[in-house]
Amino acid sequence: MEGRHPDLESNLNPVIVLAAASGTGLVSFRMSSFLSQRFKAMGITGIDIHKLNKPVTAEMGGVAVVVALFFGAGVLILLDGAADALFLSGVATIALAGLIGIADDHFVLRQRTKAVLVALASFPLSYYLLGGTNIVISFPFIGAVSFGILTSILIVPFALTTSANFANMLAGFNGMEAGIATIAVGTLTFLAAVRGMWEGAALGVLLLCAYVGFLALNWYPAKIFPGDTGTLMFGAGLVTIGIISNLEFAAIVLSMPAAFDFSLKMISRRPFGQRKLIGNSSVNADETLHPADYPALVHAFMRVAPTTEKSLVRWVLLMEAVYAVLAVALTFWFG
């Protein structure tokens, strides 16, 4: 099966791709380590509310992921001639979402403003797809569904802002956001590589390594939080890789844990005001978590049995892994 744009396939040298990916991971790790100290000194911090001693931790760590992605993409472009328009539009879309995340971390944008800006970040990818590439999503049993011209002007911006904001909502615990990103992007990268979608696989492996490098510093006990920069980038990255690799349905399945979190939050009477109105989950004296009194995926895990932050993150990551297996199985089964 051909990718959305076959040119990159002949250009990519596996050794250079691996070197770029390794370099991306290393840059992400070193940058995260540097920023965890630098941002703390600059006062760009948040309080880790799920620890008894409430440590002050560096925020906006997603900047390290943005920088690492630029580095990896730069290496691929310079050394391997990966100046493919689709690859570049993918990098630009993800990076723009990251820049909006930086603005959000810095200025605290309104939810509505953030949604519109992330939708606008899809412009590079939408513009490329306007050139005639039609998105056809294959659903199990139902078959191919085509969106025609609506793809560029409606579907891509809507999917990007939905995914980015989903990712932004299922967050707030050490290692959760970067862990989910690692599993989801890793799964899409694997599927893209197996099916010969080299543009998506190259972009995916760079993003995967960037998140793995960051996860080393974000894992419990976190030295740095991803902030909206890290979460918006992941959501945008999932959709971008899914679209350019013809793996839209797999990307949808991988988004399901975050979709559940969103849907559960919609059950309450004030879907977007619960945290202001009711507050956050808190930590008990025995380090187990006490859920806030509104529906959410993390609160479901906290309510059914006592759980610590570390255990909660492992259960959510297990859930993401289950959906990753489902995404792989459905992709192979239904093609």
Add this chain to the structure above:
Amino acid sequence: MSAAGRHLSVILMSLAVIFASGGATYLVWLSLSAVETISRDVVSLLSWVLAFYIGSFLMWRGVIRISRAT
């Protein structure tokens, strides 16, 4: 039920919602075979959203029931 079992039940309930909402969407899609393609796709998508929302609501009821039983 052990703590691990109760946590696992959250994941299993989510899978049940996914498969049930997918099945409901397929039934709607099948029942609209005489309708033009775009309307059929849009109605099927909306039916999935509705089924997923109702499923999430039932899942939360299940969570509350498990938490009260412990």
